[in-house]
Amino acid sequence: MCNDGQQRSMKEEGTGGRGSRASESQLSHTTQHHNQNITITMAFTQPLDALAKIVLDNLEYQHDWTEVYIHTQSNLTRPLIYGLPPKRLYIHPDEQVETIKAEKDRNDRIPQEPENEWVLPLHLSEKWTPAQFAAVFDAIKPHPPSSDVVQETDNIPWMAWRGSKRGKRILLATVQDDSTVTYYWLHDGLVKPRQN
Amino acid sequence: MTETKKARISRVGGDKYLVFDIEDVMSIRRNHGICAVLTGTMPQNPTQNLFLGLPIELRAEEVKLLVDAGAAYVVDELAEHLTAFGKSREEQQKYLDEVKEKRVLAQRAYDEEKERIRLLHIDKVMAAKKNKEKRKKDGEVGEESSLFSEEQQEQEQEVVKKEKPLPGITPTTSENLVAGMSHVDAVVEVPDHPFYPFYKKMNSRGYFTTPGLRFGGDYSVYPGDPFRFHAHYLANAYGWNEEIPMLDLVTSGRLGTAVKKSFLFGSEQPAPTPEDEGDVRMFCVEWAGM
Amino acid sequence: MPFDDDNDNPTLTPSFPSSSTSSPSADPLLQPDEDEDEDEDDDAPSHNFLLFKKQPNISAQTIRKGEKDFESHGTLLQSSALEASRNAMQEVLSYSRVHASSGATVKGWYFPDRWKDYVESKDPEGKSWGHFRDRVVILDGSNTSTQNLGRAVVGQKKGTPGRGKDWLLPEDALYLVERGSMELWWPRGGLETVFPGGEEPKEGEEDEYAKGVPVSLQGAYALLIGGEGERGKISLRRFQVYSNLKRCGYLVVRAPPRTIEEKMLEEGRRGLWEWLSSTVAGWTERKPAAFGPLVKPGLYRSYAQIYRQMALIPRHKPLSVEKREEMKDPFGIHYIVWKSAHKWSKLRQPPPDFYLSVVDAQETMVPQLGEISGLIAATPPAGPKPEWTGPGRIYARLKHGHRNALIAVVDHGVINYMRFAEAAFGEENVTARFDYRKRVGGPKHGGWRGGKEVMAICQLEQIYNYVI
Numbered sequence: 001m002c003n004d005g006q007q008r009s010m011k012e013e014g015t016g017g018r019g020s021r022a023s024e025s026q027l028s029h030t031t032q033h034h035n036q037n038i039t040i041t042m043a044f045t046q047p048l049d050a051l052a053k054i055v056l057d058n059l060e061y062q063h064d065w066t067e068v069y070i071h072t073q074s075n076l077t078r079p080l081i082y083g084l085p086p087k088r089l090y091i092h093p094d095e096q097v098e099t100i101k102a103e104k105d106r107n108d109r110i111p112q113e114p115e116n117e118w119v120l121p122l123h124l125s126e127k128w129t130p131a132q133f134a135a136v137f138d139a140i141k142p143h144p145p146s147s148d149v150v151q152e153t154d155n156i157p158w159m160a161w162r163g164s165k166r167g168k169r170i171l172l173a174t175v176q177d178d179s180t181v182t183y184y185w186l187h188d189g190l191v192k193p194r195q196n
Numbered sequence: 197m198t199e200t201k202k203a204r205i206s207r208v209g210g211d212k213y214l215v216f217d218i219e220d221v222m223s224i225r226r227n228h229g230i231c232a233v234l235t236g237t238m239p240q241n242p243t244q245n246l247f248l249g250l251p252i253e254l255r256a257e258e259v260k261l262l263v264d265a266g267a268a269y270v271v272d273e274l275a276e277h278l279t280a281f282g283k284s285r286e287e288q289q290k291y292l293d294e295v296k297e298k299r300v301l302a303q304r305a306y307d308e309e310k311e312r313i314r315l316l317h318i319d320k321v322m323a324a325k326k327n328k329e330k331r332k333k334d335g336e337v338g339e340e341s342s343l344f345s346e347e348q349q350e351q352e353q354e355v356v357k358k359e360k361p362l363p364g365i366t367p368t369t370s371e372n373l374v375a376g377m378s379h380v381d382a383v384v385e386v387p388d389h390p391f392y393p394f395y396k397k398m399n400s401r402g403y404f405t406t407p408g409l410r411f412g413g414d415y416s417v418y419p420g421d422p423f424r425f426h427a428h429y430l431a432n433a434y435g436w437n438e439e440i441p442m443l444d445l446v447t448s449g450r451l452g453t454a455v456k457k458s459f460l461f462g463s464e465q466p467a468p469t470p471e472d473e474g475d476v477r478m479f480c481v482e483w484a485g486m
Numbered sequence: 487m488p489f490d491d492d493n494d495n496p497t498l499t500p501s502f503p504s505s506s507t508s509s510p511s512a513d514p515l516l517q518p519d520e521d522e523d524e525d526e527d528d529d530a531p532s533h534n535f536l537l538f539k540k541q542p543n544i545s546a547q548t549i550r551k552g553e554k555d556f557e558s559h560g561t562l563l564q565s566s567a568l569e570a571s572r573n574a575m576q577e578v579l580s581y582s583r584v585h586a587s588s589g590a591t592v593k594g595w596y597f598p599d600r601w602k603d604y605v606e607s608k609d610p611e612g613k614s615w616g617h618f619r620d621r622v623v624i625l626d627g628s629n630t631s632t633q634n635l636g637r638a639v640v641g642q643k644k645g646t647p648g649r650g651k652d653w654l655l656p657e658d659a660l661y662l663v664e665r666g667s668m669e670l671w672w673p674r675g676g677l678e679t680v681f682p683g684g685e686e687p688k689e690g691e692e693d694e695y696a697k698g699v700p701v702s703l704q705g706a707y708a709l710l711i712g713g714e715g716e717r718g719k720i721s722l723r724r725f726q727v728y729s730n731l732k733r734c735g736y737l738v739v740r741a742p743p744r745t746i747e748e749k750m751l752e753e754g755r756r757g758l759w760e761w762l763s764s765t766v767a768g769w770t771e772r773k774p775a776a777f778g779p780l781v782k783p784g785l786y787r788s789y790a791q792i793y794r795q796m797a798l799i800p801r802h803k804p805l806s807v808e809k810r811e812e813m814k815d816p817f818g819i820h821y822i823v824w825k826s827a828h829k830w831s832k833l834r835q836p837p838p839d840f841y842l843s844v845v846d847a848q849e850t851m852v853p854q855l856g857e858i859s860g861l862i863a864a865t866p867p868a869g870p871k872p873e874w875t876g877p878g879r880i881y882a883r884l885k886h887g888h889r890n891a892l893i894a895v896v897d898h899g900v901i902n903y904m905r906f907a908e909a910a911f912g913e914e915n916v917t918a919r920f921d922y923r924k925r926v927g928g929p930k931h932g933g934w935r936g937g938k939e940v941m942a943i944c945q946l947e948q949i950y951n952y953v954i
Contacts, residue, residue: 063486089484124446127439130463134477171484174442183484184449190401191480192419192428193458195556206704208711212722216704218579222572235899236703237729239583239666245733249664250579251707253722253899273708281672281699292695302584364585364593364669367702409847409897419557423571424564426554 048121052079055121055173058181059083067116067146075139077132081119081173082144088112090169090185093194095161102158115162116144118170120186124177137188142166167191202266204369205259206251206273207384213259213270214251216369220268221252228267229399230258231422233407250368255407257395260386270384271374280373291373299362306363393464394433397476405431412451417460429460429480436463449481458482583666583703592627592668594659595680595698596709598718600624601639601653613833615742621653622710622718623670624677631667634737637832647677655740656710657720657728663706664729670701670709714816724820724844727894730901737824739835741842774798789920801912804867804888817857819864819891820844840892841865847897853906862908865889877919884909 052070059065059081068083091099091112099110118140122128143166168188175181203220205213215221215232224230231252238249254262262268280288389395391414398405398415404422405415413430430452434440440461452459459481467474558564585591604618616637625636636652643649654662662668673680680697701709712719720728731738774780774795781795813819822838829836843861853861868890870883887907895902 085486089486122442124442127441128445129437129439130434130461130477130479131436131465133479134465172442172445172481174446182446183486184446185480185482185484187458187480187482189480190460190478191458192557193452193456193480193482195456206708208707209719209722210713212711214707216702216707218576221579222576225572233899234579235726237661237664237733238578239664240578240581242665242667243733243735245730247578250703255898273704277705277708281701281705285674285695288699292699295700298582302582306584361591364591364700366583366585366663366666366669366700366706368582369704370702373699373702373705407847407897407900409895409900409902421568421572423575424554424568425558426556428557 048078051121051123051175052081054175054179055119055181056081058173058179059085059119062181069146071145073139076136078121080136080140080170081121082116082146083119084116084146085114088114089117089171090115091194092161092165092167093192095158095165096194098158098161102156110158115166116146118144119173120170121173121175123175133186136170137168140168140170142168203262203268204371205254205262205268205270207270208273211256213254213256214273215254216251217371218250218368221250224262224267225421228262228265229402229404230254230262231404231406232258255395256386256389257392260389260392261396261399263386270386272384276374276377277370279377280370288373290375291367291370294372295365295367296362298365298367302363302365390435391433393474393476394431394462397462397478398431403428408432411455411457413448413459427457429458430455431460431462434461434463436465438463445481449483452481453483583663585666585669592625592629592632592662594623594625594654594662594668594670595673595677596623596659596670596701597673597677598622598709600677602717604639614739614835617655617740617742618653620655620718620740622656623654623659624648624680625652625654625668626680629667631662631665634827634830634832635662647681651681655720656712656718657725657740660706660710660720660725661729661732663701663703670706671698672701672705672709673698721844723846723896726896726899727842727844727901728821731821731823735826737827737830739822739824739838741819741822789917793917802908802910803912804869804908804910813860813864814857816845816850817843817853817861817893819861823892837866841890842892842894844894844896847895847902850895853893858906859908861891861893862889862906865891877916880914880916884911884914 056068056070059068060083064086065083066086068081071080071082073080103110120136169191170186172184172186173181174184201219201223203215203224204217205215207213214235215224221232224232232254233252234248234250235253236249236251238244238247241247259268259270263270285292395405395415398417402420404418404420406418406422406427408415408430410416411427411430413432415429415431415433416427417429417431418425418427430448432448445459445461448459448461460478461481462476462478464474464476552567555564601618601621606616606618608615616639618637618639621637621639625632632652635658636654638650638652659668659670663670674697710720711722711725714721714723728738780798781792786792819841821842821844823840823842824830824835825839841864867888869888870879870886874882874886885907887909890905890907893904893906895904
């Protein structure tokens with residue numbers, strides 16, 4: 001699944017420098033945050049950990065994400081990542097319509113605070129089946145663990161999109177051999193396209 | 197619900213499905229959310245490709261959907277026609293009468309039109325005469341126009357004198373020729389199609405689809421009749437355990453975003469028991485903008 | 487604005503390079519003038535017998551009126567606009583094809599087996615290939631739409647029924663029926679009942695149906711559409727492409743079978759000497775030493791000397807003669823296409839403008855290199871125009887290539903045209919320009935030249951490291 005380049009980067013791990021720093025941070029993240037209902041398994045093969053690390057670094061250092069954590073779960077075949085982007089990454093077209101309506105009514109802009117997002121690290125050379133994608137979605141909740149789920153108020157429709165109306169979505173972080181990472185949304189179910 | 201006539205789907209060339217009857221075309225568009233593709237030359241405007249004429253070509257999935265819904269039947273149109281053409285003239289009389297009747301109507305429409313143009317022409321000639329007289333008064337010569345119109349009038353009179361045969365007609369369908377045959381002899385089974393569960397799900401949700409070639413997918417998916425709406429998705433159907441290269445997801449996602457669409461892929465999740473129908477899972481890919 | 491669907495769809499008209507349709511009635515929305523009695527300036531269409539009247543005012547705009555919406559809002563405005571479009575569509579498609587009443591009706595009679603055993607050989611007089619085995623409709627009468635279609639089968643004895651008449655290929659016949667230019671008839675008897683020989687009898691109304699049955703559009707499709715390569719038939723995919731191109735005003739002719747194609751190419755083959763010299767002048771293989779620098783350190787006075795040593799990868803050299811490669815199904819040349827009828831006749835045709843392959847989007851994968859090169863090898867050399875010289879036209883030359891073939895990909899009636907050309911990057915000597923510039927500077931400016939040389943040597947060291 002992974003190529004030689006990644007194998008090599010795995011071997012470098014622990015010999016100091018960048019590799020070990022990243023692996024330490026991964027360890028601390030997992031121990032800090034997932035001791036409630038999630039068991040840490042050692043079943044992950046090393047290349048997958050390396051893949052997650054590349055994406056994690058890319059999110060933190062290239063895209064200025066904060067509170068980025070690696071997330072492992074016994075029913076997931078590989079680690080996921082979640083974190084907080086610097087600005088809000090996804091607004092559903094219907095939410096946008098409702099926000100515009102609400103802004104008109106209150107005659108003021110509604111601030112768009114960023115939301116925590118799920119990230120699925122992948123390598124470009126991989127092939128995934130619909131069954132695999134479905135398994136990932138079935139294993140996660142719409143909100144990543146650290147999210148402060150908005151206490152939705154039914155009479156504020158635009159707010160519900162941050163709460164119960166939020167669908168399951170995950171960022172596909174596709175890593176290339178040269179460590180370029182491209183990000184695409186993957187939504188669970190039919191989600192109409194954004195118009196802008 | 198009113199009982200509507202079943203649409204006739206012509207199977208030609210072994211595995212291609214066409215619909216020729218405009219009533220059928222409209223009814224499957226209005227009642228079954230299938231617009232399909234108009235593929236024929238429009239006899240009124242035969243030198244353009246912007247809007248084409250009958251027949252429409254259906255996908256195998258669409259055919260299956262219509263047949264399963266009891267809204268259509270499929271015939272092997274070649275077998276049907278070879279039988280029908282081989283029949284006696286008496287047996288073909290209904291069809292021949294239809295053709296003849298249409299020829300008479302066409303002649304009347306033609307005559308009516310010609311009369312209208314003639315009147316229009318007379319008006320023009322009168323106007324031209326007036327003009328000429330006026331110009332003569334002004335000292336100009338207008339001989340050419342008067343010569344021309346007289347000549348033409350003569351020609352027209354000559355044409356009227358000849359007893360002309362009725363204009364020919366090409367009916368769009370052979371309905372009256374093959375009437376009563378098809379339900380027995382030539383009705384054919386529609387093979388199962390791997391995309392069918394996905395297609396059926398989209399159709400049941402009110403989506404219209406057109407061939408996806410324009411955007412490099414299996415389907416373009418519209419939230420209603422494509423006459424009124426832009427496509428929301430370019431879509432592919434996959435098997436539940438079919439491996440999709442990540443590069444395909446990225447390129448399709450990228451292409452979709454460039455044309456304001458989302459890349460949708462779907463697959464039938466096998467049912468836990470054979471009696472159940474499998475659920476169709478859908479996933480949508482969009483560029484994340486980062 | 488990003489391109490969207492239907493209205494501004496690039497696939498609706500073939501996007502051939504420099505597609506200038508020079509057919510007189512090529513304007514997409516112009517009414518053709520073949521029906522001499524139709525007048526143009528009617529703004530009050532006859533309210534009776536609408537179904538038999540051409541409606542010049544109906545166009546794509548009438549049916550697709552106004553801007554499309556993003557999604558349904560359930561408004562009356564939306565639903566009534568949709569209803570209007572659907573009604574316009576229904577009205578325009580309810581039209582029945584009417585043929586001229588002036589007695590100049592063009593008829594085609596379906597005799598599918600008349601020439602099924604005909605053995606055709608390459609005509610020594612250089613006439614184009616006739617495909618006579620596949621000609622199944624005999625043409626009686628003519629009009630502007632039939633003039634470039636049909637071929638007479640020569641060598642028939644005097645008195646043979648239908649002798650001297652043109653025979654149509656299935657695609658020609660179906661296209662003529664579809665555009666309302668020909669009636670297709672199913673004969674009740676043999677050719678002799680349709681063409682009894684001698685003077686043609688005056689046709690009375692009554693006798694007409696004794697000879698045969700007029701075939702509907704549906705019937706014409708049933709009889710003439712067949713499987714891929716089926717004798718006397720045309721596949722739906724190829725017919726859709728053929729008629730799409732015809733509507734655009736192109737002249738479209740079935741490509742000769744492969745064996746004939748090769749013979750034709752053979753005739754186009756230039757002399758052996760040219761073939762030899764083109765090989766010699768091309769790539770001469772160098773074997774660099776197994777060890778050591780790729781470019782020997784030293785003082786170089788021209789870039790050409792350096793780059794020559796660096797040329798490691800064999801480059802493709804387009805040859806003026808055809809390569810012996812097999813076309814691989816389904817990627818064969820199916821149609822040859824001309825942009826205009828200028829200097830064109832059924833029997834003698836100028837070199838085609840396009841070579842076209844038709845494939846089904848659902849049944850075909852993207853062609854592999856071998857399939858593409860096999861396809862392209864079946865076309866004659868068609869290099870860039872001689873006037874495309876100099877570095878400014880480098881991309882024009884590369885893009886145009888040295889031979890090319892078009893592939894029409896058909897997805898349930900939607901057609902996409904793609905052009906595949908044999909590019910030759912090795913023919914573009916980019917490095918020659920570097921030396922050219924130096925000469926412009928003049929040999930006397932020693933200092934300037936020296937600087938360049940030093941730079942060249944520095945670059946070499948980098949390359950050296952890289953290769954090792």
